[in-house]
Amino acid sequence: MMNKEEFIQLLQDKKYKTAQNILSEMNDMDTAAFLEELDAKECALAFRLISKEKAADVFSCMNSKMQTFLVDMFSETELKELLDDLYMDDTVDMLEDLPANLVTRILKNLDSTKRSTINKLLKYPEDSAGSIMTTEYVTLKKTMTVKQAMNHIKEIGIHKETIYTCYVTENKRLMGIVTAKSLMTSDDNENITNLMNTNIISVHTHTDQEQVAHLFRKYDLIAMPVLDSDGCLVGIVTFDDAMDVMVDETNEDISRMAAMEPNEKTYFETTVWQQAKHRILWLLVLMFSATITGSIITRYENAFSAVPLLVSFIPMLMDTGGNCGSQSSTLIIRGLALGEIHFKEIFKVMFKEFRISLIVGSILAAANGLRIFIQYQNFNIAIVVALSLMVVVIVAKLIGCILPLFANKFGVDPAIMASPLITTIVDTCSILVYFNIAVHVFNIVV
Amino acid sequence: MMNKEEFIQLLQDKKYKTAQNILSEMNDMDTAAFLEELDAKECALAFRLISKEKAADVFSCMNSKMQTFLVDMFSETELKELLDDLYMDDTVDMLEDLPANLVTRILKNLDSTKRSTINKLLKYPEDSAGSIMTTEYVTLKKTMTVKQAMNHIKEIGIHKETIYTCYVTENKRLMGIVTAKSLMTSDDNENITNLMNTNIISVHTHTDQEQVAHLFRKYDLIAMPVLDSDGCLVGIVTFDDAMDVMVDETNEDISRMAAMEPNEKTYFETTVWQQAKHRILWLLVLMFSATITGSIITRYENAFSAVPLLVSFIPMLMDTGGNCGSQSSTLIIRGLALGEIHFKEIFKVMFKEFRISLIVGSILAAANGLRIFIQYQNFNIAIVVALSLMVVVIVAKLIGCILPLFANKFGVDPAIMASPLITTIVDTCSILVYFNIAVHVFNIVV
Missing domain, CATH: 1.10.357.20 (SLC41 divalent cation transporters, integral membrane domain)
Known part of the structure; x- marks a missing residue:
C-alpha cells in the first residue's frame, strides 16, 4: 500500500491526479483506514479526491470521529451528494454517533421520505433487529417471470445493498423468498411462484440482535427479512451486520466475564x-x-x-x-x-x-x-x-x-x-x- | 414444527406419504435437528423419505454421530447417490470425523477426480484456509460478455456452492473478481474485463483460518479466493464457514482463558x-x-x-x-x-x-x-x-x-x-x- 509520507508529499506538491489514481486503486476499507491516519486538513483534501461513486462507501467504512469531522466540514451540496449515495443503515449508524447539531443538519438535508424512514429506524430499541436492519431490498411480485424479475433488478437493483435474496410480497406481506441463485439458474419464462421458497426464516423488528445473529449462523443466511407487528416486511438484516453483532456480543460477554463494563470501542480508542x-x-x-x-x-x-x-x-x-x-x-x-x-x-x-x-x-x-x-x-x-x-x-x-x-x-x-x-x-x-x-x-x- | 411422537406414529402406521410431506416442508437445518432426535431405526427410515435433492443438504447439517450411523447403514448405491450430491467441503468435513473403515468405504465410492481432490483437501493443515475451503466455484473468462457469463452460470452454476462471486481466471491464475450483482445489473453485451475488480483480497492455502475470518469481517466478504503457492486459484472460502471459524476460535480462546483445553463439541456432546x-x-x-x-x-x-x-x-x-x-x-x-x-x-x-x-x-x-x-x-x-x-x-x-x-x-x-x-x-x-x-x-x- 501507499506510504503515508509519500502521499502527503503528493498533496503538498498539488499532484492531485496521481493522488486520485492511488486512492482509486485501493479498496474502500483500506482507503478509509488510510485517510484516518492523515491529518484533518489532508484527510479532507484527500476525501474530496475520491470519485463520487466510491466516496459514500469509503465514508461508511470510517470511524465516527472522522465522519463527524468530515460532515462538519462539508458544504450543504457536498453533504447532499454524500447522503444520496449512502445506504440507509449506514446513515443511521452514522447518526447514532454524531453530535446533535450535525444530526439536525443532516436530517434537514434529507428528502422527506428518507427522513421519515430514518426517524423510524432511529426509534427502534438499541440491540433490536430494527436497529441493525436496512430498508433497501428488492421486492418481486408472484406473477413475474424470471425474465421480468431480472429486468426489475437491473432497473432498481444497483442501489440496493443486497440483491442476492429477493422478497416476494403481496400488500407488503412477505409471501416467499427467491434467491439470486435460482433466478440466475432458472429458465427465463419460469414463474416466480414456482421458484419461491415459502418456508421463511424471519424476525420481528424488536427481536434481540443476538437472536438474529444465532439464526444467521444456524441457517447460513446471507440476509434475513424483518417483519413489523402486522407481519409486513419492513427491512432486512444482512450477514455482515450479523457478523458484527456476533463479535460485539462476544466482546460484551468477555468484558463482563472479566468484571468490566462492556465498551464498544477498541482498546486504543478508549481513554x-x-x-x-x-x-x-x-x-x-x-x-x-x-x-x-x-x-x-x-x-x-x-x-x-x-x-x-x-x-x-x-x-x-x-x-x-x-x-x-x-x-x-x-x-x-x-x-x-x-x-x-x-x-x-x-x-x-x-x-x-x-x-x-x-x-x-x-x-x-x-x-x-x-x-x-x-x-x-x-x-x-x-x-x-x-x-x-x-x-x-x-x-x-x-x-x-x-x-x-x-x-x-x-x-x-x-x-x-x-x-x-x-x-x-x-x-x-x-x-x-x-x-x-x-x-x-x-x-x-x- | 411437527411433534416427535406424532411423527413416529406416522412411521409406525406406515403413512409414509404424510411423513414425506412433513419433512419436505421443513428447511434442511430443522429437518436434520428433527431426525437427530429420533431413534436409529426411525431416523434411517425417515432419512430415506427425504427427496433426493434435499437429502445431501440435510445430511451435511447433521452431527457426526448421526452421519456415521447413516453412512454405516447405507447400501453402496445409496452412498454413491449421496456423495454425488454432497458438496466437496461438506464431504471433507464428514470424512474428518468418520471412523477409518467408513472413510475407506467412502473414498472407494468416489470417482477418481473427486477422490484426488478430497485427498488433497484432507492434507491441508488443520486450521488453514485450505482445510476450510471448497473447490467448487464459478470461473469466467475475460473475453466473455455478461450474457455469455450468465449462460455459463446457468449451465454449471446450479452445482456450485456459491455463485455470487465469480472468478476470472487465465491459465488458472486469478485475474479478477466479478460479483453476481454486477452481472445482474449490467448490460448483456458488456465485457467481463470492464466489470471485473482486479483489486483482489485473497489468502493462501496455508493462511491461518483465524486470519481468514478477520479478512471476511474487515471487508464484509461473501467469499474469498484461496491461492496455492504458485498463485493459482484452488478454492474459495465462503462466509458461512468464516462465521463458524469465528465462533470456534472464540470458543477456543474462552476455554483457554478459563484454564481448560479447547473442545469443538458442545457442552452436552462432551462426556x-x-x-x-x-x-x-x-x-x-x-x-x-x-x-x-x-x-x-x-x-x-x-x-x-x-x-x-x-x-x-x-x-x-x-x-x-x-x-x-x-x-x-x-x-x-x-x-x-x-x-x-x-x-x-x-x-x-x-x-x-x-x-x-x-x-x-x-x-x-x-x-x-x-x-x-x-x-x-x-x-x-x-x-x-x-x-x-x-x-x-x-x-x-x-x-x-x-x-x-x-x-x-x-x-x-x-x-x-x-x-x-x-x-x-x-x-x-x-x-x-x-x-x-x-x-x-x-x-x-x-
Whole structure:
C-alpha cells in the first residue's frame, strides 16, 4: 500500500491526479483506514479526491470521529451528494454517533421520505433487529417471470445493498423468498411462484440482535427479512451486520466475564479515564465482598495460632476453588450465549458437573494430599487439605453452573456470573469448609 | 414444527406419504435437528423419505454421530447417490470425523477426480484456509460478455456452492473478481474485463483460518479466493464457514482463558470423562503453583503471629490483584485476537495500563484504607493495606498486559495468559508486597 509520507508529499506538491489514481486503486476499507491516519486538513483534501461513486462507501467504512469531522466540514451540496449515495443503515449508524447539531443538519438535508424512514429506524430499541436492519431490498411480485424479475433488478437493483435474496410480497406481506441463485439458474419464462421458497426464516423488528445473529449462523443466511407487528416486511438484516453483532456480543460477554463494563470501542480508542471507569465499579464491589472471607478467617485465629501451617494452604484452596468454579461458569455462560444450554436443563447440568467434580476433585485431593504427606510427614494436615479440596471442588463447580443459569432465567446477563464473582463466592465457601474440617480434625476450640 | 411422537406414529402406521410431506416442508437445518432426535431405526427410515435433492443438504447439517450411523447403514448405491450430491467441503468435513473403515468405504465410492481432490483437501493443515475451503466455484473468462457469463452460470452454476462471486481466471491464475450483482445489473453485451475488480483480497492455502475470518469481517466478504503457492486459484472460502471459524476460535480462546483445553463439541456432546480430562491438567498446574504463594506466607509466620489481623486481608488482596490482572489480560487477549493490538505497541499498552492502575489503585486504596481505619482505629494497618493495594494493582495490571503480548510474540496462544495463570502469578506478588510492607511498618523481625 501507499506510504503515508509519500502521499502527503503528493498533496503538498498539488499532484492531485496521481493522488486520485492511488486512492482509486485501493479498496474502500483500506482507503478509509488510510485517510484516518492523515491529518484533518489532508484527510479532507484527500476525501474530496475520491470519485463520487466510491466516496459514500469509503465514508461508511470510517470511524465516527472522522465522519463527524468530515460532515462538519462539508458544504450543504457536498453533504447532499454524500447522503444520496449512502445506504440507509449506514446513515443511521452514522447518526447514532454524531453530535446533535450535525444530526439536525443532516436530517434537514434529507428528502422527506428518507427522513421519515430514518426517524423510524432511529426509534427502534438499541440491540433490536430494527436497529441493525436496512430498508433497501428488492421486492418481486408472484406473477413475474424470471425474465421480468431480472429486468426489475437491473432497473432498481444497483442501489440496493443486497440483491442476492429477493422478497416476494403481496400488500407488503412477505409471501416467499427467491434467491439470486435460482433466478440466475432458472429458465427465463419460469414463474416466480414456482421458484419461491415459502418456508421463511424471519424476525420481528424488536427481536434481540443476538437472536438474529444465532439464526444467521444456524441457517447460513446471507440476509434475513424483518417483519413489523402486522407481519409486513419492513427491512432486512444482512450477514455482515450479523457478523458484527456476533463479535460485539462476544466482546460484551468477555468484558463482563472479566468484571468490566462492556465498551464498544477498541482498546486504543478508549481513554485512560474511560478504561478506569469501566473497571473500578466491579473492583470495588469484589474487594469489599472479599473482606467477608477475611473476617471469617479472623474467627479461626485460634486454629492458625495452634497450627500455623494451616495458613499456607489458604491461597491454594482459594485459587483452586476459583478456577474450578470459573471453568464451569465459563462453559455454561458460553453455552447459554450460543443457545446450546437452557435453564430447563439445570438438573442435567448439575448432575454432569457433580460427576465431573468427583473425578477432578479426587485427582486434585490425592495429588495434593500425597505431596503434603511426603513433604511434612503430617497425616492430619494431608487429610484436612485433601478433604477440603474435594468439598471445595464440588461446591465450586455447582455454584459455577447454577449461578449463570439463574441469572439467565431472571433476565440478568449470565456473563456477570463469571470468574470474578464466582471466585469471591467460592472463596468464602472454601475458607469455611477448610477451617471447619481443620477444627474437627485437630480438635481446636474456636 | 411437527411433534416427535406424532411423527413416529406416522412411521409406525406406515403413512409414509404424510411423513414425506412433513419433512419436505421443513428447511434442511430443522429437518436434520428433527431426525437427530429420533431413534436409529426411525431416523434411517425417515432419512430415506427425504427427496433426493434435499437429502445431501440435510445430511451435511447433521452431527457426526448421526452421519456415521447413516453412512454405516447405507447400501453402496445409496452412498454413491449421496456423495454425488454432497458438496466437496461438506464431504471433507464428514470424512474428518468418520471412523477409518467408513472413510475407506467412502473414498472407494468416489470417482477418481473427486477422490484426488478430497485427498488433497484432507492434507491441508488443520486450521488453514485450505482445510476450510471448497473447490467448487464459478470461473469466467475475460473475453466473455455478461450474457455469455450468465449462460455459463446457468449451465454449471446450479452445482456450485456459491455463485455470487465469480472468478476470472487465465491459465488458472486469478485475474479478477466479478460479483453476481454486477452481472445482474449490467448490460448483456458488456465485457467481463470492464466489470471485473482486479483489486483482489485473497489468502493462501496455508493462511491461518483465524486470519481468514478477520479478512471476511474487515471487508464484509461473501467469499474469498484461496491461492496455492504458485498463485493459482484452488478454492474459495465462503462466509458461512468464516462465521463458524469465528465462533470456534472464540470458543477456543474462552476455554483457554478459563484454564481448560479447547473442545469443538458442545457442552452436552462432551462426556463427563472428556470434560474432566479437559479441565484437570490446568487445575493441577495452577494448584501446585499456588503452593508457592503458600510457602511464602509461612516465611512470614512471625508477622501474622505478631499481628493476626494481617491474615484477614490476604483474600481481599489476592482477589483484587487477580481481578485487576485479569481485566487487563482479557482486554489485551481479545484485542490481539481481533487484530486491534500488536506486539509493537507494548510500551503504549504498558503506559496506558500504568496510568489506569494509578487511578484505579488510588480509589481502591483510599476506599479500603478508610474503611479499615474506621473499623479498627488502627492507622498502621490501614496504611499497610492501602499501600499494598496500590502496589498490587499496578503490578497486576502490568503483568496482565505484558504476559499475553509476549505469549503472542513467541507464538504461544495468548489466551492461556488469562485470569487463572495471571491470578496465580499476581497472588505471589501480592503476598510478597503485602508482608514486606507490613514487616517494615510494624518493625517485625522475620
